Amino acid sequence: MIISEDRPTVLSAPAFVDRERYSDDARSVLEALDARIASVIADVQTLRGWRLIFDANGTNEQVLAFIREVMLTVVQYQSDTTEASMHWLGRLPKTEHRLMRSLVNHKAEEAEHGLWAARDFIALGGAPEALVRPATPSTYAVAAMWWRMAHCEPPLGYLGAEYLFENLTARLCEPLLPTLEARRLPLDRLGFLVEHATEDIKHTNLIAHHVLDVATRYPESGDMMLRCFDLFRHVYPMPIWSEAMDRVLG
Numbered sequence: 001m002i003i004s005e006d007r008p009t010v011l012s013a014p015a016f017v018d019r020e021r022y023s024d025d026a027r028s029v030l031e032a033l034d035a036r037i038a039s040v041i042a043d044v045q046t047l048r049g050w051r052l053i054f055d056a057n058g059t060n061e062q063v064l065a066f067i068r069e070v071m072l073t074v075v076q077y078q079s080d081t082t083e084a085s086m087h088w089l090g091r092l093p094k095t096e097h098r099l100m101r102s103l104v105n106h107k108a109e110e111a112e113h114g115l116w117a118a119r120d121f122i123a124l125g126g127a128p129e130a131l132v133r134p135a136t137p138s139t140y141a142v143a144a145m146w147w148r149m150a151h152c153e154p155p156l157g158y159l160g161a162e163y164l165f166e167n168l169t170a171r172l173c174e175p176l177l178p179t180l181e182a183r184r185l186p187l188d189r190l191g192f193l194v195e196h197a198t199e200d201i202k203h204t205n206l207i208a209h210h211v212l213d214v215a216t217r218y219p220e221s222g223d224m225m226l227r228c229f230d231l232f233r234h235v236y237p238m239p240i241w242s243e244a245m246d247r248v249l250g
């Protein structure tokens with residue numbers, strides 16, 4: 001598999017951020033979300049599994065085992081986060097049918113990604129029976145948090161939680177992919193990561209646009225988004241990625 005050479009670039013300041021139709025307060029909401037993402041990235045950089053990827057002493061075998069176990073986490077929460085999202089988005093104000101369609105379309109695109117993760121898990125040597133094991137406590141908590149938010153948090157808050165999902169992957173894939181290539185790892189068995197490096201930049205731009213638009217039209221929604229980001233961050237990604245690493249190193 002070849003990494004696309006025309007990967008879209010963004011992240012910190014997509015051109016549309018400066019459009020006049022967005023309010024200053026909405027731009028502040030996006031800045032606050034980006035600051036939180038930076039803080040999550042700092043947390044991730046303390047993870048044994050993450051450090052090992054960039055450490056010359058980390059073996060390729062350990063790196064692949066860590067990625068394999070992270071793929072298993074995706075398998076364990078992805079169906080729930082997809083199904084809960086559909087419920088959450090169904091609660092949007094019914095005047096917001098265009099927003100609903102855009103976000104449901106995006107989530108439908110994501111629906112298959114648990115299958116990509118299962119495919120890579122097996123390709124990386126995971127045991128097929130592990131795919132049907134009950135969720136671990138930490139992946140169970142991701143699913144539980146998403147369902148609880150879907151039932152109880154304001155629908156516009158969805159954008160904050162989704163921003164953590166999309167922007168974190170996009171940001172982490174930036175340094176990750178060149179390192180995996182430099183290690184000469186088999187990218188054809190890492191399709192989930194390779195595809196997300198491009199896809200989640202596009203998805204981040206989509207969600208960032210909606211954050212700005214919604215926070216402009218509903219000034220009260222900024223706090224809802226930040227709260228849902230913080231709720232989701234409590235269970236993702238640190239607990240599940242540490243647990244994945246523990247399965248590799250004990």
Ligand SMILES: [Fe+2]
Pocket residue numbers: 110113196
């Ligand atoms: Fe995805």
Ligand SMILES: [Fe+2]
Pocket residue numbers: 110166199200203
């Ligand atoms: Fe995505």
